[in-house]
Amino acid sequence: MSAALQYFLAGLGIGGIYALVAIGFHIMWSSAKAVNFAHGDTLMLGAVLTIVFLDHGIAMPLAILLSIGVAIVFGVVLERVAIRPFADNAASIGWMLTTIAIGIMLESYATIEFGAFARPLPSPGVDKPIIIFGAGVFIQELLIPFVAVLIVVLLGIFQRRTQLGRAMRAVAFNRVAAGIVGINVLHVAMFSFALASALGGLAGILVAPVIQASATMGLLLGIKGFAVAIIGGITSAPGVVIAGLLYGIIEKFVDGYISTAAREAVGFSLVIIVLMLFPQGLFGRRELVKV
Amino acid sequence: MAALLEVKNLSVTYGHVEAVRDVSLLVEEGEYVSIIGNNGAGKSSTLKAIAGVVKPAAGEIVLDGKPIAGMASYDVVRRGLSMVPEGRLIFADQTVEDNLYLGAYSRRGGGRSAAVSEDLERMFALFPILKDRRQQLAGSLSGGEQQMLALSRGLLSRPRLLMIDEMSLGLAPRVLETLFPVIEKLNRDGLAILLVEQLATVALRYAHRSYVMEDSRILLSGPSGELASDERVIEAYLGRRKAS
Numbered sequence: 001m002s003a004a005l006q007y008f009l010a011g012l013g014i015g016g017i018y019a020l021v022a023i024g025f026h027i028m029w030s031s032a033k034a035v036n037f038a039h040g041d042t043l044m045l046g047a048v049l050t051i052v053f054l055d056h057g058i059a060m061p062l063a064i065l066l067s068i069g070v071a072i073v074f075g076v077v078l079e080r081v082a083i084r085p086f087a088d089n090a091a092s093i094g095w096m097l098t099t100i101a102i103g104i105m106l107e108s109y110a111t112i113e114f115g116a117f118a119r120p121l122p123s124p125g126v127d128k129p130i131i132i133f134g135a136g137v138f139i140q141e142l143l144i145p146f147v148a149v150l151i152v153v154l155l156g157i158f159q160r161r162t163q164l165g166r167a168m169r170a171v172a173f174n175r176v177a178a179g180i181v182g183i184n185v186l187h188v189a190m191f192s193f194a195l196a197s198a199l200g201g202l203a204g205i206l207v208a209p210v211i212q213a214s215a216t217m218g219l220l221l222g223i224k225g226f227a228v229a230i231i232g233g234i235t236s237a238p239g240v241v242i243a244g245l246l247y248g249i250i251e252k253f254v255d256g257y258i259s260t261a262a263r264e265a266v267g268f269s270l271v272i273i274v275l276m277l278f279p280q281g282l283f284g285r286r287e288l289v290k291v
Numbered sequence: 292m293a294a295l296l297e298v299k300n301l302s303v304t305y306g307h308v309e310a311v312r313d314v315s316l317l318v319e320e321g322e323y324v325s326i327i328g329n330n331g332a333g334k335s336s337t338l339k340a341i342a343g344v345v346k347p348a349a350g351e352i353v354l355d356g357k358p359i360a361g362m363a364s365y366d367v368v369r370r371g372l373s374m375v376p377e378g379r380l381i382f383a384d385q386t387v388e389d390n391l392y393l394g395a396y397s398r399r400g401g402g403r404s405a406a407v408s409e410d411l412e413r414m415f416a417l418f419p420i421l422k423d424r425r426q427q428l429a430g431s432l433s434g435g436e437q438q439m440l441a442l443s444r445g446l447l448s449r450p451r452l453l454m455i456d457e458m459s460l461g462l463a464p465r466v467l468e469t470l471f472p473v474i475e476k477l478n479r480d481g482l483a484i485l486l487v488e489q490l491a492t493v494a495l496r497y498a499h500r501s502y503v504m505e506d507s508r509i510l511l512s513g514p515s516g517e518l519a520s521d522e523r524v525i526e527a528y529l530g531r532r533k534a535s
Contacts, residue, residue, distance in 0.1 A: 160389065163392065163393075163396060163403075166382075166385065166389050166392060166393050166396075167393065167396060169382065169384065169385055170382050170385070170393055173382050173383065173384055173385075174380055174382070176344055176364075176376070176380065177376065177380035177381070177382065179343070179344065179363065179364035179365050180342060180344065180364045180365075180368060180373075180374050180376060180380075181368065181393050181394055181396050181397065181444065181448065182365045182368040182369060182396040182397025182398075182448060183365055183393075183396055184363070184365045185365075285384075
């Protein structure tokens, strides 16, 4: 019983990260019908830069803000140079290559500057585990899924209460219709990439105390976050969060009851099976793509 | 009267297909103008080019003395030209009210100002059913209600010229009998209308002047009354329905 609870809580922690990454993919896809495959590296940027700033004696809160700021700039610039020129119609797929390329370059550069080893990011959330019915869990691990759910709730309110939020949904729904009511689709795309990258940077900072920060941490997180976004249904923010949390929990149960080695095989097999049964993802909406 | 919209020698091409060829037309301030013609004649493409949804291949579009050809749709609407698109294109996954707020997107202050709230009430007075449905998702409305919403959304930008593309499409005659008089009233209150319509009978009844498009070109133009009694128009567009 306490073992199962242990896996469940740990799974929530890692699933919360997948959820946060997937929300970023959802936001980018909604506005641009393209995503940044270097989004995992945005997490890396957030985590690694926070550690670098701390090394330079900058206080934690400021280090976090600065790192998120850099992540935002990264996302906005990337949208401009690697997505916008390569996604001018629904059939364009050049952005897949350009964003992957930028991710690889960023990862190489980070390896040179930061070193090829992992370092922990200090956090009061991993000082000592709290015990719930015999299962030990760090506050940090509980904080992550909480933040993921909170962000979906806040995003929902933002998209219902503000003109910019409504515009994001309008652009996601139909770009032509958005244009004729006066929405500059490119501005909304830029804002969306800034928002997704801010959340990506934050996700990296949140996860670094638990899994450690390294130049290569982004790759698998990015791929799993993308997988979760696809199986959750990339058009649904709550959908991708639910899928992220479930995926994390399933991973930890496989870890615990089968083996760590089986984790990726089982996880990605599930992804394929779900996609066969639900091509739009579990909570997704069929997209009308008019070429 | 002064020319509000002037289109000169407009051409629109999709790849190698020429959808609009050398079209010139004029809408004066406060005027009600229609473009009639069969499906595929180029009427919608003409409107889309004016609204900035597609880029013209050639020609001039002048709104209020200023060239707008090639301008993006979100800028065109800021200059007082609003389009109610074919197929309505309402935001089906948002509420009726949010659709209306989005209609005011181009206005200063966006959806929050008192003027926008007033305009919302004006739309509810025009179409009371929208008030009853204001918290419902727009996608749950009937076709006629969706058209009312699309019209209201188009009006919320406070345009001086409202372009309406194929309003009658898929709507019951009973619904059209409530919609066309509303547009006539808006026109009487000073709003210029450019209507694209396959139902030539209805368009010629309401519009002051009309253009007939055929094979991507303007074939005829003139006061609607004259066109309605033109042999060629009667034969090609009114024949089966008999002008009333």
